[in-house]
Amino acid sequence: MASTESPTAQPPEERVLSEIFNSSTADLTLRTHDAVDFRVHRYVLVMASTVFEGMCSLPQPTAAAGEKQELPVVQMGEDSHTMTRLLMLLYPDKHPTHIDVTMLPDVLRAAEKYDMHGVVAQLGNFLRRADYVQKHPLEVFALACQYNFGDDLIELAAKASLRQVSPLKTLGSLPPAARGLSAGAYHGLLVYRQKCTNILLPMLVNWPHPDVIVGKPVWHTCICRLKTNNGKYSSPLPSWYADHVERTMAAFSQVVDASTLRSPNLIATTTYQFSPLAAGTAAAAPGVAKGRGKPAASCNCAESAPYELVKFHAVVADEVERQLDRMKFQLLG
Numbered sequence: 001m002a003s004t005e006s007p008t009a010q011p012p013e014e015r016v017l018s019e020i021f022n023s024s025t026a027d028l029t030l031r032t033h034d035a036v037d038f039r040v041h042r043y044v045l046v047m048a049s050t051v052f053e054g055m056c057s058l059p060q061p062t063a064a065a066g067e068k069q070e071l072p073v074v075q076m077g078e079d080s081h082t083m084t085r086l087l088m089l090l091y092p093d094k095h096p097t098h099i100d101v102t103m104l105p106d107v108l109r110a111a112e113k114y115d116m117h118g119v120v121a122q123l124g125n126f127l128r129r130a131d132y133v134q135k136h137p138l139e140v141f142a143l144a145c146q147y148n149f150g151d152d153l154i155e156l157a158a159k160a161s162l163r164q165v166s167p168l169k170t171l172g173s174l175p176p177a178a179r180g181l182s183a184g185a186y187h188g189l190l191v192y193r194q195k196c197t198n199i200l201l202p203m204l205v206n207w208p209h210p211d212v213i214v215g216k217p218v219w220h221t222c223i224c225r226l227k228t229n230n231g232k233y234s235s236p237l238p239s240w241y242a243d244h245v246e247r248t249m250a251a252f253s254q255v256v257d258a259s260t261l262r263s264p265n266l267i268a269t270t271t272y273q274f275s276p277l278a279a280g281t282a283a284a285a286p287g288v289a290k291g292r293g294k295p296a297a298s299c300n301c302a303e304s305a306p307y308e309l310v311k312f313h314a315v316v317a318d319e320v321e322r323q324l325d326r327m328k329f330q331l332l333g
């Protein structure tokens with residue numbers, strides 16, 4: 001059955017006036033597609049936008065004497081939420097202190113469409129604030145790439161994104177405000193995250209270097225490592241330590257940050273195996289993790305490992321912090 005009425009038609013009486021932009025001295029009405037009227041001042045728009053400058057230079061109809069003149073109306077393609085933020089950025093006395101990150105793509109798109117360079121630059125400054133970079137690194141990264149807000153901001157956001165739990169599995173799982181990310185920038189971010197994750201494994205396996213006798217931790221000296229080495233690493237490691245390396249790498253790939261190495265839970269999960277509380281359970285004895293064979297009779301892991309692991313993690317965390325600091329992000333191709 002065909003309907004004679006268009007369901008999207010907006011009867012004029014349903015129009016509302018913006019609560020913020022309703023000045024009696026206004027000389028132009030901007031009407032959004034959700035039927036909200038914004039009464040604004042031409043000179044404000046003309047100063048900020050070459051598009052409005054061109055539009056407002058056209059001759060305006062004049063009212064006959066005694067006739068109440070309606071303000072000229074410009075029909076806008078934006079909705080009222082976007083228009084409110086855009087206009088707030090134009091009026092110095094209405095500057096917003098915060099714009100929700102989900103609104104930023106629409107406001108930026110509108111600012112660019114109307115050629116409002118000043119507004120685009122203001123939004124770039126918003127994105128530089130710590131509350132945006134730290135809480136919404138992917139959105140900041142995507143918008144900084146799209147609108148050329150500078151390599152330093154892109155790098156800052158890429159670094160901050162490392163601390164977010166694995167947000168990059170697929171383009172579709174990106175937060176909506178980051179979906180404008182180009183495939184190249186997305187790929188660059190994935191590569192960067194992998195490179196940063198990779199710095200840890202050699203430290204866990206080779207530190208302190210097995211050739212250095214003084215200060216060697218028990219996992220490089222204990223007799224059990226020879227019996228239980230799983231052949232995966234260049235130097236023999238006890239099974240419990242190989243398991244610890246895997247667990248640590250898994251946690252680090254989720255949150256690529258020194259704080260992961262400082263997590264008491266991560267260390268405790270491993271050292272619990274050595275506690276008397278765990279005695280009698282399958283994973284009780286060092287070197288027997290996951291049924292890889294009996295521990296060597298002279299195994300020293302239980303005695304030294306808990307203390308040495310805590311010390312070791314503190315040193316590794318400091319080095320990870322230093323190395324991550326030096327990792328430069330580069331947009332590929």
Ligand SMILES: [Zn+2]
Nearest residue numbers: 222224299301
């Ligand atoms: Zn041992």
